[in-house]
C-alpha cells in the first residue's frame with residue numbers, strides 16, 4: 001500500500017532544483033514517485049510507509065540544500 005504526501009520546500013527555483021529534490025527522494029527505497037511543483041513550492045511523494053519515513057524524506061531533501069518547512 002502506498003500513501004501520498006505533499007511537502008512544502010523552500011529554496012527550489014529552477015529545473016535543476018526540481019531534479020535534485022526529485023532524484024534525492026526517488027533514491028530512497030520505498031519512494032515510488034516524486035514530483036516537484038515549482039510554482040506551489042511543493043513536492044508530492046508517493047511512498048510505502050512501511051519502508052520509508054517522512055523524516056528520511058526530509059533529511060534527503062535537506063542534504064540537497066533545501067528546507068522542508070512543513071506538509072502542504
Ligand SMILES: [Cu+2]
Pocket residue numbers: 012013014015016017018
Ligand atoms: Cu535551481
